[in-house]
Amino acid sequence: MSAMGVLSQLLALVTALVLAPLLTGWVNQWRHWLQNKSGPGLLQPYRMLHKLFQKESLVAEHASQLFRMAPYVIFGCMLLAGAIVPTLSTDLPLSPAADAIALVGLFALARVFISLAAMDVGTAFGTLGARREMLVGFLAEPALLMVLFCASMITGSTSLTVIVETLAHRELAIYPSMLLAGVAFTMVSLAENARVPVDNPDTHLELTMIHEALILEYSARHLALLEWAASLKLFAYSCIGLALFFPWGVAEANAPLALLLALPVLVFKLAVGGMALAMIETVSAKMRIFRVTEFLGTAFLLAVIGLLVNVLLGVG
Amino acid sequence: MSTLAPQLINLFATLILLLSFSMISQRRIVSLINLFAIQGAALVAASFLLGYVTHQPDLYVSGVLTLVLKVIFIPWMLHRLIRKLNVRWDVETLFNVPTTMLVGIGLVIFSFSLALPISRLSQSIAGGSLGIALACVLLSFMMMITRSKAVPQVIGFLSMENGLIFAATTVTNGMPMIVEFGIALDVLVGVLILGVFMFQIREKFDSLDIHNLETLKDDSA
């Protein structure tokens, strides 16, 4: 628990909190540009958050305490996820507390709470959204786990910081299993973050919405927290992607100036990632809800095949 | 006299075997009962002869017992029963007579082959008759199977007893007295009970046909 460690941990937290809405804004901006519209601007998410925090919260008559407590729990989980994933440096005192499986568990905890909260209100949309969220979740979660297992098979450990350190120091070798895991990971992150092929983040059309249906009943500060948590989730997912597939440039322990260098590298990587995400969204069209299961099924199988390839070639 | 006795014993044995065969093929009840009486008489003669030859008094006693029971009392009772139940019609069998005869011969051959190794060892003068006795038992057993009327079945049962008593007397010069009495008592009481049953069956089903004694079964659906 060196001072340096605590500093880098706090830094990671703060960057997560600050950069997450920026990343969402950046992706939306790019999407609008690609659809040759002039988007609402890069800082729109911050303005929206600020506006929502001002408003008075309207809560449904039948909603129980769970409904009002859920946004805080979900925001807390996403914040912890941001702290665990090694974004700037691998010297994180909190990281031994939770390894890859715990991270997936954390996402699952958030998902369960958001679904329960949606069902608590007792309208048709809430339960509809909850059912679809759980449907996506029960296929995406094992796929994400398998992707993380691919990496841990190579590096021999499930602790994220150790994975990043070993992958960063390895010479530039092409791991076929990581290729398959990469494809699977992109499909899973699209589904988890409610991006276009699986679910459209902006729409309120009952037939198609998954994520929106969950937060339909929320307003004001609860809605703000949930939106912020959603962007944090996107930020966490992209950081996991970067950590697994582009680990270079993350600072090691007791290297203060490397810490300073890591920030711009992270921002650059996130920008490129955001552009790629916007590109994928504009190119692909939304799928029917029952095609999503095949989509995620293929992701799961790809990850498992990646694992097998890893065992077959004896890499790692 | 000593050489004559074994031949006489074998004569009586063959006589009993012949009677068993005739009982199988017999169609009329009255003559069936008479044949049974004659078989009893042959058995009595055999035991008297054996008693005389082997100087064993208890053979005489068993002979008298058989005489009283199997030759006099039981046939008389069966005749009275038939007159009272006016059962005079012929006795049809399940299989036609020729097949039963063929099966009978098969049985005789089987019992002879079975008894051959044993009869050589037996010291008693009528060793050979064990095979014949076994044949009588199996033949009367088969008679009980093929008859579909109550009275012939009873007669079959009794002629089986005759075969057994004959085996006992010829092969081992009779059983110990106490056992002889027991067997005789059991047979007597058995016949009495069968008589009582026949009355009840007659009264319940007003026919002595075994076919209506087939209600208790498990093969129904």
Added chain:
Amino acid sequence: MSALVFVLGIPLLGGLALAFYGHRLWARDVNVGFSLGTFLAACFLTNHTIDHGPELLWDQQFYIDQLNVFLVTLTAFVSLTTAIFSRPYMRVEQDHGKMTPPRMRLYHSMYQLFSFTMLLGFTTNNLGIIWVAMEAATLTTVLLVSVYRTSASLEAAWKYFILCGVGIAQALFGTILLYMAADKVLGAEHATLLWTSLNDVKGQLDPTIITLAFVFLLIGYGTKVGLVPLHSWLPDAHAEGPTPVSAVLSGLLLNVAMYAVLRCKVLTDGALGTQMAGQLMMGFGLLSVTVAAFFLSRQKDVKRMFSYSSIEHMGLITFAFGMGSPLANFAGLLHMTVHSLVKSAIFFTVGHATQKAGTQVMSEIRGLIKVNPTVGWGLMLGVMAILGMPPFGVFASEFLILTTAMREQPWAAPFLFLALGIAFASILARVLPMVFGDTTLKPLAHPPALLPVFLHLVLALVLGLYIPPYLNGWYVQAAALLGG
């Protein structure tokens, strides 16, 4: 003047006395009195044998050793409890008009004579007298089975008499052959059918004759034990007679026949030296267990079902004795005891249940627990005991039989597994609706005498959990007597 005089004398006397006064009202109590006397005499006899070991009585005509003395006590005890059970049962039957005074007289006297023949069969040393006792037992039970004079009971009695008569005739032929073999070894003048003398000299008996003799004896007495395929008379006879008779038939008469087979097996094993006798018994035993199990699922009449269950258990006992090792003999004897106790207890409860429902068809007997909890629970516990649930003794013996079978004859284990499984499934499927659920039955006028039922079940429970060393010594000596 050993206790044997009383053991045999009292039932004979009872039979004669009740022949004249059987129809009186107090005849039932006299019947119980006589059975009680017999039981006390049996207890004296047992103590005597335990202290002084086996002994020959009245110039060797009667022989008491550990094997038959415990069977004598068991028989006396079960006939006592059945007599107690039959008091209220017969009164209800009389109210229903099924039992007229002359029939009551016949019933009581035959009941006592029947226990006399069984006790005679156990205690006599002469194989011929065993045969006479078996024949006499058949005669008395034929009259008992046909006491209702319905067409079904008549048919059952007729078949019972003819089939058992033929069976026992074959046994007589076997005895004659045995006598012949003895005649050759002991010489003509002092050749006897006394089991003890034959037992001493069984080594020199001629193998071919003894083989033939054992076959006839096994098939003869096997018919009385109810081994498949000689079993056809048993379901009819046990189902049609009054329930006390079924209880005594299922509980005790089968043991007498099995005892006779065991006596012959000891001689045959001595004479032949090979395991032929054991293998034959195992074959018949296994066939009986499997075939009877399949019969169980087809039954509609409750007493017929339990008579098939008796066939199955007797098959299991024959299989155990067929295996022949001391542990298997011990298990067989234990199973014989516990089967008699539990099966008679079940017949007691079934008797009350059928009287309540007025029919023996199982589909019309429902919800016994609701009508009369003691009868309901009695039947449930009894059935659980007979199906081999652990606290009861049947499980202990089945445990020993199955594990020794798995050890010595692994080929037999699948058959036993299949048969016990199917038997369990079929009996429980029939009994559960009878005991649980709603019902339209009404309680009876006379309260049922359920003391015997729970007395038997407690004894079975004791035999299951803790066999007192006193009783265990008995079994071990008896098992050793059976050799192997």
Added chain:
Amino acid sequence: MHSFTHPGDWLHLDWVLVVVCAWLLIGCAGVVALRRFRLVATVLFPAGAFFSILLMAVALSAAFAGPEVAVLPLGLPQLPFHLRLDSLSAFFLLLIGGVSAGVSTFAAGYFRKGEGTPPGLICLEYHAFLASIAMVVLADDAYVFMVVWETMAFSSFFLVMANHRIPEIRRAGYLYMLVAHIGALGILLCFGLLQANTGDYTFANMRAQHLTPFWGSVAFCLAVFGFGAKAGLLPLHVWLPEAHPAAPSPFSALMSGVMLKIALYGILRVGFDLLQTRIWWWGVLLMAVGLATALFGVVFSTVQVDMKRLLAYSSIENVGLICAGMGLSMLFAAYGMQALAALALTAALYHMISHAFFKSLLFCSTGAVLHATGERGLGKLGGLMRYMPWVAWPTLIGVLSCAGLPPFGGFVAEWLLLQSFLFTTGLPSSFLDMLVPVMAAMIALIAALGGYTMVKYFGVIFLGQPRDAKLAQAHDAGMWERLGMLWLVTGCVALGLFPNQMIALMEPVTQLLVRGGLAHTVADSGWLLVPVHIDRASYAPAIFLLGVLASFGLTYVLVRKLYHGRMRRVPPWDCGHPWQTARMQDTAEGFGQPIRQIFEPFFRMVRRLPTAFDAKPSYRVEVEDPLWHWLYVPLVSLVEKVSRLVGLLQQGRIAVYLMYSFVTLIVVLLVVK
């Protein structure tokens, strides 16, 4: 038998026997006070709970003590009852004591007047059930094991038949008893083999025997068959979804939580302890059966509409997962990899004890809901959170733990299981190396689906609006019921937050069974749970929970401080459709519909679709267990066919019977000649 010295220096075994006798005495007291329901509820059951806690304490102290042996005068003459308390039985006694304490207290508050069998009788059956379970774990020879094993089945059979007025319950009771007995026969034959012709049935002798691989495998398969029938492994699971819902809830809690574990204890005892030969394919068999059962169980639990059947199928799933863990541990042990075998076994044991706690908690909650609403179908419940908070919140913790979510015990068990499945680089045969990661993938999928089920269970019952008007009068749980549920909740939370201490408890068990343990690595890593090595994997539930709570509290305070906390109650948004009714919420079938669609081949669905001409159109879909039609119906019809054939033997004609006797005589004579 040892003399009754001062209780101070009694063996742990004696204390356990004291608890068992106390339970039996309470049972008998129940019979005496047959109808006095108040006495039974408020005195006898709590007394039972007290003795359960005593048992737990004894088990805790016995876990580290050496094995103790005792011989009771009961049993067969040559085979008196041998009892043995070693670390494996101590662990299971701990499990029994812990769970039964909670369930007994819950049961104290559960009884109402005039319901089915008199409460006194239920008290007897319940405590006899508990006593026999405790004795099964102590048994040290085949006879006493079989006696108490079937007494357990016997007493739980009467518990299942508690209200036997309903025909379905009778059918369930019959099925339960039948499969239990068939299983017991299998175990009996297995013991017959294990004593390998020595005639000595004590476990000590069985351990000394060295069976040939063939007979060893036959014994192992018989054991898996016998104990699997009781645990609910795949082909023999049909009784579980019938029997557990049929029993009153506290007893189905005990049956699901504890009895299934005792069946798995049997596999552990025979597979690891008695059979000295270890063959690798035994592990693969156990893993395959386990995973098939788990997948089958979880898929079926998602589509159930009756809450207790849903939990019963979820128990099947968890039993499957535990079996897979045991199979993996056996596989490692066969290849001599002690450390990994210990890891897999610890995962299985951890899953056992956490499942015992959270499943009993969930069954108790269904009991409370059933008593409050009298309704078991999920379709008619909903919105009970408002009326029954004391039941809802503990159930939420149970649901989160069952779904395997981080701060609770379920997650630690799943975490250990995944760890053990992941690091299998050393297996000699490449096929196994390939197989184990695929199994890890299946476990992840099964755990995720478990989460799906639990969201459906909690959401449909407690959240949303009440789907039926009469739910409004649902009264909350009584004092005893709350106490029982709180005890079980503390169990779940403790299992979640203090894994190191629990693993230290399991150390002697893994040392006994696979001669390897995790204690040394776990002990010195303080708060962190480090099964193999710090770099490999680590997880600190306490810090994890602290992190979530801290961020929860921080945001709550900051938002209140920086902005405000104003709130107003408004009707929910109805998207312009004013007639929103409670029936518009998702029903239980609806929530399970996607799974039904994805896992189509698993089910045997009977659909009744409305036609155009229906006066009252109705839509019904019944999901049935396909195994019932593939395996059990043909089996029953085969038995019927054979018995019809055998029935012909008894045609009623005396001539035919005489023929049988005649032919038998001839045949036997020919055979003997």
